[in-house]
Amino acid sequence: MARKVSTYPRLRRAVFAGFVGILAVIGALLYWSWHRPLNLSDETYVVKPGTTLRGFANMLRDRGAIAESYSLVWLGHLTGRARQLKAGEYRFSSKTNTVELLNQVVAGRVIKYQLVLVEGWTFQQVMNALQSAPKLTSTLAGLAPTEVMSRIGYPDLPPEGRFFPDTYQYSQGHTDLHILTSAFERMQVTLRQEWQSRSGNLPLRSMDEALILASIVEKETGQADERDLIAGVFVNRLRKGMRLQSDPTVIYGLGERFDGNLRLEDLRADTPYNTYTRSGLPPTPIAMPGRESLVAALHPADTAALYFVASGGGSHVFSSTLEEHNAAVAKYQLRGRPRSADSNSDRKAGAPGKNP
Numbered sequence: 001m002a003r004k005v006s007t008y009p010r011l012r013r014a015v016f017a018g019f020v021g022i023l024a025v026i027g028a029l030l031y032w033s034w035h036r037p038l039n040l041s042d043e044t045y046v047v048k049p050g051t052t053l054r055g056f057a058n059m060l061r062d063r064g065a066i067a068e069s070y071s072l073v074w075l076g077h078l079t080g081r082a083r084q085l086k087a088g089e090y091r092f093s094s095k096t097n098t099v100e101l102l103n104q105v106v107a108g109r110v111i112k113y114q115l116v117l118v119e120g121w122t123f124q125q126v127m128n129a130l131q132s133a134p135k136l137t138s139t140l141a142g143l144a145p146t147e148v149m150s151r152i153g154y155p156d157l158p159p160e161g162r163f164f165p166d167t168y169q170y171s172q173g174h175t176d177l178h179i180l181t182s183a184f185e186r187m188q189v190t191l192r193q194e195w196q197s198r199s200g201n202l203p204l205r206s207m208d209e210a211l212i213l214a215s216i217v218e219k220e221t222g223q224a225d226e227r228d229l230i231a232g233v234f235v236n237r238l239r240k241g242m243r244l245q246s247d248p249t250v251i252y253g254l255g256e257r258f259d260g261n262l263r264l265e266d267l268r269a270d271t272p273y274n275t276y277t278r279s280g281l282p283p284t285p286i287a288m289p290g291r292e293s294l295v296a297a298l299h300p301a302d303t304a305a306l307y308f309v310a311s312g313g314g315s316h317v318f319s320s321t322l323e324e325h326n327a328a329v330a331k332y333q334l335r336g337r338p339r340s341a342d343s344n345s346d347r348k349a350g351a352p353g354k355n356p
Contacts, residue, residue: 037095049087089172110171119165119290130176137175161285198298203238214297215285219248227296232303244275252286
């Protein structure tokens with residue numbers, strides 16, 4: 001009697017082969033879908049806190065960034081990263097594929113903005129820059145300086161000069177307090193480092209006095225190779241008990257009254273910042289010094305100079321005697337003209353500061 005052969009194993013193998021084939025086709029389609037460029041436009045896309053991968057994918061689809069949302073959702077689940085999206089503002093390359101898009105959002109490679117705090121800026125200029133910075137959340141607008149410093153944690157510290165000038169990066173969602181706190185901490189660290197390595201026998205009693213002197217150096221010259229000489233002049237004057245006679249300190253004390261022209265009457269108008277009428281350093285910094293000015297203030301040039309006068313082009317001529325200084329003033333400021341009887345003898349002869 002002939003033996004009947006079962007067709008079940010063959011059918012099972014055929015079904016299995018068909019299933020494997022279908023999976024292979026699906027896999028190939030998914031691979032192609034995940035790796036083909038998406039042709040994204042140069043738009044920004046915001047992932048809000050708590051956004052799910054499906055919600056993000058649907059948002060991209062609704063805005064026309066991707067043709068369908070399933071590929072991105074499946075990729076996230078298959079790779080175990082569906083719950084790892086980082087909130088923030090994103091911009092994708094026009095040729096980004098689905099894999100790269102998911103990698104970017106999981107890694108949190110958000111759009112970065114830059115805020116530049118410039119050497120020599122006042123605290124008010126810093127606050128103005130913070131308020132005008134795009135995508136930076138404002139939390140300090142309208143607060144008094146003491147309130148701003150309270151937010152940072154130093155309510156009794158005057159804010160002038162306390163922030164390190166540099167380029168700061170931030171992303172959407174960061175606050176002005178975040179930037180300001182970072183700049184404050186940078187200045188504290190930098191000042192402490194330079195103070196610990198300062199030259200010996202300086203007439204400076206504290207880091208605060210070093211910061212004040214550095215701010216004056218910052219405002220007196222833009223020439224990098226002159227900063228230590230400028231600092232040397234002021235250090236020599238402090239040692240001898242001479243008044244600093246620095247125009248930038250007078251200008252700072254005038255505040256909004258300064259109209260761009262420093263007059264004799266301004267130099268005689270007493271304010272806590274007028275170093276023509278008052279001895280020693282002013283009560284606070286007058287601007288935000290950079291690292292180079294801090295280094296100069298704490299490592300001044302070993303010079304005998306007690307005076308300097310602007311010689312044009314941002315440079316200065318340094319003198320160790322009043323006679324030499326008067327000659328330099330006549331040459332570079334008066335252009336050989338005799339000094340009139342009512343001229344500002346202090347500023348033209350005895351003052352180190354340059355004209356504003």
